[in-house]
Amino acid sequence: MINTNGKLVLETDGKISLENRGYKYGDALFETIRVVNGQILFLEDHYFRLMSSMRILRMDIPMNYTMEFFEEEILKTVEANPSLNKSARVRLNVDRGEGGKYLPNHSAIPSFYIIVEPLQNLFYQVHPFEDYRVDLYKDFYVAPNLLSGLKSNNKAIQVIGSIYAKENDLSNCLVLNTDKSIIEALNGNLFLVKGDAIKTPPLEDGCLKGVMRKQILSLLQNNPNYTIEESSISPFELQKADELFITNTIVGIQSIGSYRKKSYGNTAAKDLLQMLNVRLRLS
Incomplete structure (x- = not known):
């Protein structure tokens, strides 16, 4: 299952419009997040970096885009994928919405989606490096x-x-x-x-x-x-x-x-x- 603007849908149903600005112009931001045992690691750092980046790109930030809101949506998405077990990689993507050319439509409303995939280890490991x-x-x-x-x-x-x-x-x-x-x-x-x-x-x-x-x-x-x-x-x-x-x-x-x-x-x-x-x- 994936999360599109708060709605859980099958991955095959997770489609975006051809007018989506993230798709057309790369007018989007993302955070790659690690979740372990229902805990989002470094949540505050991820959230404030995302908000700061949205401001730099002069995106309108919806009132409901609080840290608690994204915490709930991320955990909801992880819990909807039982195969993830206890450790997951999360991608939270936020785009400016739809409409406009380089200049966005004034009515463009930011949207988000969340996708998750499993990770093997709960804690950080020493990785092989001799051949790196x-x-x-x-x-x-x-x-x-x-x-x-x-x-x-x-x-x-x-x-x-x-x-x-x-x-x-x-x-x-x-x-x-x-x-x-x-x-x-x-x-x-x-x-x-x-x-x-x-x-x-x-x-x-x-x-x-x-x-x-x-x-x-x-x-x-x-x-x-x-x-x-x-x-x-x-x-x-x-x-x-x-x-x-x-x-x-x-x-x-x-x-x-x-x-x-x-x-x-x-x-x-x-x-x-x-x-x-x-x-x-x-x-």
């Missing part, structure tokens, strides 16, 4: 601005970058901005470890304002074992790093095994993953 190979994706660059940090449906670079990665037997690619700084991976934020120093690109460089990125920064704040820095990452720094890892709310932390001829470990990533799971168990 990455390289730079240099066919296109991201111009850093407010729009580049949104989780919108305009994901052309991520799509063709993923095709490039597959064609070149890579697990992922690292994305650069127009200043030639590395800002993120195709599917998550990037962290670089050198000794006890951990570094991640700042939002000003154009990376996604990731929910898991925020959690990792919170874990590192005032942690005596590490120092954390938000600053630009040059491709030259990759060769000197001890670790590289990618974060997102579904995978948690994915360590990178190699970049070209450089190999990495995963000591800090495992440590952070343990701290993250402890926090979730206590919440």
Whole structure:
């Protein structure tokens, strides 16, 4: 079952109009959310990022689009799919509605849909990484601005970058901005470890304002074992790093095994993953 504007329908009946602006122009936003045992992880962060993004895109926000409303709709959709067991991946998509060309009709009303699929594990796991190979994706660059940090449906670079990665037997690619700084991976934020120093690109460089990125920064704040820095990452720094890892709310932390001829470990990533799971168990 899927949820279209609060109504549960079979997936085969979940159709959108050809006039839907998300379909026609990518005039839409989405959140990818993890639900475990009936608890929506990082709900507040997802909700406020969505609301902030809607404001940036100058979407009218319906009065009923409260955090409690989306919590109820997400859990309702998960519960309507018993095969999900206890762990689920949720995509919440919000678009501007229907009508207009580039200029929306003044009567366009935002709509949403929610789809869910099963996840195997309740908590975040240490993933195999020795064969996780990455390289730079240099066919296109991201111009850093407010729009580049949104989780919108305009994901052309991520799509063709993923095709490039597959064609070149890579697990992922690292994305650069127009200043030639590395800002993120195709599917998550990037962290670089050198000794006890951990570094991640700042939002000003154009990376996604990731929910898991925020959690990792919170874990590192005032942690005596590490120092954390938000600053630009040059491709030259990759060769000197001890670790590289990618974060997102579904995978948690994915360590990178190699970049070209450089190999990495995963000591800090495992440590952070343990701290993250402890926090979730206590919440």
